[in-house]
Amino acid sequence: MDFQGVIVHWYKENKRDLPWRKTKDPYRIWLSEIMLQQTRVEQGLPYYQKFTAAYPTVFDLAKAQEEEVLKLWQGLGYYSRARNLHTTAQEIAYNYKGTFPNGYDALKKLKGVGDYTASAIASICFNRPTPVVDGNVYRVLARYFGIAIPINSTEGIKYFKALAKELILKDQPGDYNQAIMEFGARQCKPQSPNCKLCNLQNSCVAFAEGKMGELPVKLKKTKVKKRYFNYLIITDNEKTILQQRKNKDIWQNLYEFPLIETSKEVEIEHIAGHDTFLKLIHGNAYNIRLFNEELKVHKLSHQHIYTRFWIVTLHGKLKSGTVIEKVKDYPVPVLIANFVEDFGF
DNA sequence: AAGGCGGGGTG
DNA sequence: CACCCAGCCTT
Numbered sequence: 001m002d003f004q005g006v007i008v009h010w011y012k013e014n015k016r017d018l019p020w021r022k023t024k025d026p027y028r029i030w031l032s033e034i035m036l037q038q039t040r041v042e043q044g045l046p047y048y049q050k051f052t053a054a055y056p057t058v059f060d061l062a063k064a065q066e067e068e069v070l071k072l073w074q075g076l077g078y079y080s081r082a083r084n085l086h087t088t089a090q091e092i093a094y095n096y097k098g099t100f101p102n103g104y105d106a107l108k109k110l111k112g113v114g115d116y117t118a119s120a121i122a123s124i125c126f127n128r129p130t131p132v133v134d135g136n137v138y139r140v141l142a143r144y145f146g147i148a149i150p151i152n153s154t155e156g157i158k159y160f161k162a163l164a165k166e167l168i169l170k171d172q173p174g175d176y177n178q179a180i181m182e183f184g185a186r187q188c189k190p191q192s193p194n195c196k197l198c199n200l201q202n203s204c205v206a207f208a209e210g211k212m213g214e215l216p217v218k219l220k221k222t223k224v225k226k227r228y229f230n231y232l233i234i235t236d237n238e239k240t241i242l243q244q245r246k247n248k249d250i251w252q253n254l255y256e257f258p259l260i261e262t263s264k265e266v267e268i269e270h271i272a273g274h275d276t277f278l279k280l281i282h283g284n285a286y287n288i289r290l291f292n293e294e295l296k297v298h299k300l301s302h303q304h305i306y307t308r309f310w311i312v313t314l315h316g317k318l319k320s321g322t323v324i325e326k327v328k329d330y331p332v333p334v335l336i337a338n339f340v341e342d343f344g345f
Numbered sequence: 346a347a348g349g350c351g352g353g354g355t356g
Numbered sequence: 357c358a359c360c361c362a363g364c365c366t367t
Contacts, residue, residue: 032362033362033363034363035362036361036362036363037361037362037363037364038350038351038352038360038361038362038363038364039351039352039353039361039362039363040353040354040360040361040362041361041362042353042354043352043353043354043361044362075351075352075353076351076352077350077351077352077353078350078351078352078363078364079350079351080350080364080365081350081363081364084364084365111364111365112363112364112365113364114363114364114365115363115364116362116363116364117362117363117364120362132362134361134362134363135360135361135362135363136361136362137362153346154346177362178362181362182362184362185361185362189355190355190359190360190361191355191356191359191360192355192356218359218360220347221358221359222348222349248349248366249349249350250349250350250351251350251351252350298352299351299352299353300350300351300352301350301351301352301359301360302348302349302350302351303349303350333351333352334351334352
């Protein structure tokens with residue numbers, strides 16, 4: 001049996017029972033593909049369930065408020081996916097009368113839909129021979145064919161896409177695409193691939209040369225930036241202050257407490273004398289204390305955020321603000337959600 | 346071509 | 357700790 005035959009056969013024997021594999025509804029396939037970008041199936045699955053329950057059709061998603069969509073997305077990360085998801089739902093609902101385009105080119109024009117996702121939808125929903133090349137496919141092909149071209153170089157991207165195009169089974173493109181991805185996720189795993197029980201063992205270049213650990217080749221590591229966040233929990237024991245992040249930075253459009261970002265750790269005097277703090281206090285009497293003696297480190301893949309939460313209790317009443325009981329209704333970063341939980345608002 | 350964008354799992 | 361995940365967008 002050839003490479004594709006083994007892959008598809010393995011898939012039929014080993015594929016997981018996942019909800020988006022029971023449908024060819026482009027709305028649900030699109031939703032699942034967006035959620036699974038840079039995200040493991042096990043992490044995305046509960047979100048898929050929540051979204052399909054809350055928004056059974058693309059019209060339901062289109063009608064929702066962005067804030068509600070972000071709240072449902074909370075914890076899944078890469079929040080531009082949620083914002084683009086909402087935008088594209090409105091595009092499909094109102095400009096396409098609810099019907100997704102059925103070809104690669106038109107699909108790729110949708111916000112948040114790139115080469116991978118357009119190929120996935122076109123093959124799974126519309127039986128088009130458009131090959132997907134995700135992290136799993138890069139790994140399987142690099143190992144099996146012994147290709148050392150860096151997968152994130154311009155040359156590598158072109159090379160692997162062309163190879164995937166040669167390999168795709170035109171009579172079952174959707175199944176083949178899903179098969180090679182599932183094979184990469186479960187059999188040809190990044191660490192400790194299960195070569196011992198692999199039907200491609202005999203013909204796999206990486207296995208023959210013992211290079212499973214060296215393939216695929218990837219250029220440069222991400223270097224991590226350090227940031228120092230000081231959150232001000234201003235409260236009169238009835239209300240607090242929440243703000244929406246609007247800058248082009250992490251967590252765009254999510255909510256958080258007023259923030260003083262500094263270039264290094266700072267002490268209480270720095271906070272109490274800061275312009276941002278003084279404007280919020282507005283001359284009122286207050287008491288301030290540090291919630292966490294230990295610096296809280298929130299790790300993102302590209303930055304480490306060292307955080308202090310300052311509890312500022314006002315003696316007077318806040319004129320405007322968010323009722324404390326409502327804080328949990330806002331979409332917030334996990335860092336904030338964890339604090340709210342620990343603090344017991 | 347390079348950098349930014351989350352959060353969690355694995356070894 | 358490093359690496360990676362059903363990638364995409366902006367500059």
